[in-house]
Amino acid sequence: MSEESSTPPVKKAPGLLRSTALVGIMTMMSRVLGLARDVLFARYIGAGPDASAFFLAFKIPNFLRRLFAEGAFAQAFVPVLSEYRTSGSVDAVRGLIDRIAGCLGLSLIAITVVAVVAAPAFTAVWGVGLLVKGETAMFWLASDLLRITFPYLLLISLTGFAGAILNSYDRFAIPAITPVFLNVCLIVAAVFVSPLMDEPVVGLAWGVLAAGVVQFVFQLPFLAHLGLLPRPKVDWKDPAVKKVLTLMAPAMFGVSVSQINLMLDTMLATFLQSESIAWLYYSDRLTELPLGVFGIAIATVVLPTLSRQFSKNTHEGYGTTLDWALRMVMLIAVPAAIALIVLAKPVLFTLFQYGKTSVNDVNMAALSLCAYSLGLTAFMLIKVLASAYFSRQDTRTPVRIGIIAMGANMVLNLLFVVPLHFIYQIGHMGLAMATACSAFLNAGLLYRGLRRAGVYQPGSGWLRFFVQLVGGSICMFAALMAAAYYVPSFEFLAWLDRCIYMALYVAIGLFAYVLGLAITGLRPGHLRHHSSE
Known part of the structure; x- marks a missing residue:
């Protein structure tokens, strides 16, 4: 059977709850x-200038990976691919994949070459505060590390x-x-490679690059099993390529506003205490846990379903x-947020306060x-609400x-950071507060836009759900x-x-x-998705 005539194996799609649980x-x-990785980071490199240089690099x-790989590109590409699957032939789907692979790959290679050659310029954009404060050693270390870590963008995209x-x-x-x-x-890099380096963080940078290679190679056999292994072709005039690019350009901004805000936080943090980048990194990593496990998982699972339902005009x-999706997000996000606030110090002490990480670092983080x-x-709601727009190929509204x-985030940064930094020396907290507030504004406007467009009307049972x-x-x-x-x-x-008491906290809170x-009155059956496509 030829590759052109074969079709990808058909597999019954699992339910959304099961798929979300799997993801x-x-x-x-x-x-x-x-x-575990961050625990080792805290032990081996701590929260000092070298650590901040690595985290910056x-x-x-x-950040760019989140725009290209799991942000704008996925949100633009998946609806178009779903449209081709619904209305086109298998050969048309393969042609789409080949041309997108060629154009995406060429673009990423060009960006990577420029970034490696001009690493100090990229570092200056993100770490301008280092130059202003005269911390040149940290700046040049970050630039050298960036030359090693930046090709990760190509591979992970x-x-x-x-x-x-x-x-x-x-x-x-x-x-x-x-x-x-x-x-x-x-x-592996932290335990076995970094100790061999004059600068331990250099070993971590090589670990990032190796990870990109491994992740990319790992997925290729599964694409081959589907019969969809790309044969890259560069064709910028192809209608599908143009459509993906048209959707992707605004989506790069719309889907990644929270990431852009975090980037701005990093830039502004370089003007604060030198440890601020590390403090923000460790605290952001803990909020990323529920966001990644549940928020992105739910958004990942519902996007193909919403795209197919929109293509088939299945409005109900x-x-x-x-x-x-919105109920599932809130069911996880609200208690997770409360638990992280109540247990902020215990969880940070348990995970990170070892080796080079001090008690003050934990208190600040x-x-x-x-x-x-x-x-x-709000971070988690944005993922789902944005998917509703992208499934309809509407990237302009976000x-x-x-x-x-x-x-709003920039204004709030000024309102929060300036007094908190100059009066209390906790300006990094102001950066995080501004990001959180702007996220609620973003989520609220996305929700209002869906309601006004008549795309989404809340179903029955929301009042009972809120009570629960x-x-x-x-x-x-x-x-x-x-x-x-x-x-x-x-x-x-x-x-x-610490581990025993932390496990006790988790068990008590969950129970x-x-x-x-x-x-x-909430029962497991209420969590199942009952819509057909």
């Missing part, structure tokens, strides 16, 4: 390893392209487990799917963690909303506060005692939350 479990594995390609294809064919597990290899490579199913956690619900949100959510959250909050009264300060506990939901 969530795989992502949880990655995040747990990510926490890692943030730059990582191609990995995201492959993952988008697999997700469109309901093979969610492979893209979800792929990030595990980043953490594995960085753990479209609304039901979006309704389900706890402030920004509480501030970021206030916006966790851009307009994103501009408003980013402008509030009831469960109050039970969890009360239980955690009661437990905190009897638990000693984590600062003076040994590692094993109280589930009990509160059950008492108020």
Whole structure:
């Protein structure tokens, strides 16, 4: 059978709850390893200038990866691919994939070459505060590290392209487990490579590059199994390529406003204490845990479904799917935000206060963690609400909303950071507070836009759901506060005692939350998605 005439294996699509659970479990594995990785970072490189230089060099390609790989590109490409699957032939789908692969690959190669050659210029944009403060050693170290880490963007963006294809064919597990290899490579680099280097952070930079290679190669056999392994062709005039680019340009901004705000936080943090970048990194990593495991998982699963429902004009199913996704997000985000605020110091002490990371570093990171956690619900809602726009191939509306949100973030940065930095020396907390507030504005405007366009009308049962959510959250909050009264300060506990008490906190909070939901009437059957395509 020739490759042109063969068709990808047909596989019955699993339910959204099952798919979300699968993606969530795989992502949880990655995040747990990510926490282990960050524990090693805290032990081996701490939160000093060298650590901040590495985090800066890692943030730059990582930020662009979120725009290209899991942000704008996926949101623009998946709806077009779903449209081709619905109305076109298998050969047309293969042609689309080949041409997108060629154009995307060529663009990424060009960007990577420019960035490696002009690394100091890229570093100056993100780390302008280092030059203003005269911290030239940290600046040049970050530039050297960026030359090693930046090609990760090329590799991980191609990995995201492959993952988008697999997700469109309901093979969610492979893209979800792929990030595990980043953490594995960085753990190996931290333990075995960094000690051999004059500058330990250089070993971590090589670990980032190795992870990009491993992640990309890992997904290729699964594309081959589908018969969709790309044969790159560069054709900028192809209508499908033009359509993806047209959708992608505004989507780069619309889907990644929260990431742009985090980038601005990093830039502004370079004007504050030199440890601020590391403090923000450790606190952001903890908010990324529920965001990545649940928020991105739900958005990843519903985007192909919403795109197919829109292509088939299944309006009722479209609304039901979006309704389900929003409830699932809130069911996870609200208690997660409360738990992170209540347990900010205990969890930071348990994970990071070892080796070169001081008690002051934990206390400072706890402030920004509480501030970021206030916006966790909004961060997660944005992922789902933005998917509703992109599934309809509307990328312009999120851009307009994103501009408003980013402008508000900059104003709030001035209002929060200036007094907090000059009076209390905690300006990094102001950066996190501004990001959280602007995220709520972004989510609110996205929701209002869907309502005004008649795309989404909330289904029945929302009032009952809110009562259940509030009831469960109050039970969890009360239980955690009661437990905190009897638990000693984590600062003076040994590692094993910290882990035991932290596990106790988690068990008590989870039990109280589930009990509160059950008492108020929420049952497992209410979590299932009942819409057909």
